[in-house]
Amino acid sequence: MVIFIERVGPFATIQDLGRPGWFDSGVGQAGAADRAALRLANRLVGNPEDHAGIEVLLGGLVLRADAHLTVAVTGAPAPATVDHTPVGHAGVLELDEGRVLRLGMTTAGLRSYVAVRGGIDVPKVLGSRSYDTLSGIGPEPLRAGTHLRVGRSPRTLPTVEFAPVPVPPEVLTVRARPGPRADWFTDPDELFRGSWLVSADTDRVGARLDRGEGAPLVRSIAGELPAEGMALGSVQVPPSGRPVVFLADHPITGGYPVIAVVLDADVDQVAQARPGGRLRFVPDR
Structure with missing residues (x-):
């Protein structure tokens, strides 16, 4: 299965929970800036919490599925649609082949996370699929035309359709x-x-x-x-x-x-x- 990136907003990268254990070699951990949001997105689609997803700065991401995909969007609330039909935040979304998920600009917060059942399957670098903006280690930031492979789906199925998420304070x-x-x-x-x-x-x-x-x-x-x-x-x-x-x-x-x-x-x-x-x-x- 493949995800086609049709548009990227200000900035979007692949992130998991980072690469600990490399400080003695001068390499930081990197990983999701909002770790709790990535963990929640992965739990919603039935993944282990450390699977790689997409970190989206301020929204603007548009992606298309080439086969049936189970996805979730968490973190900063961004208006989301599937084929122009509004869908909820922090909930499980089912995308059939050819369907398009669009994220508008975030209404609060800074970073949204998109998890897909099976995780984003890009090569690991030093044990992680995260992109480190300081060192340049890891997969390149996303751009229009990028194709992302999806990993094998875990056996466990998601059991929650939506997760209650508090509104960020002023x-x-x-x-x-x-x-x-x-x-x-x-x-x-x-x-x-x-x-x-x-x-x-x-x-x-x-x-x-x-x-x-x-x-x-x-x-x-x-x-x-x-x-x-x-x-x-x-x-x-x-x-x-x-x-x-x-x-x-x-x-x-x-x-x-x-x-x-x-x-x-x-x-x-x-x-x-x-x-x-x-x-x-x-x-x-």
């Missing part, structure tokens, strides 16, 4: 703990005061934040650090004083101080933060 609240270099700042608690504006420069590497008219974070120690290991969810602060929350394709080392680390359970929410939206940190101590 101001995203995420939990964070003090980082290893919190003492490099005159007032590390400033990170937790008020809210931050999500920058248009946000990507799979990190969510870049700004205060707008507010003051940036101020260091108490000048100079830079030797390269240190960077974890998913690290809140790194460059000289501008405007923090970056590291996401799926983050570098594995960095020389700017880490003021805090977002809890792993909340990183997926940061990956859905839209440019222009607001994000608030709350301490988890």
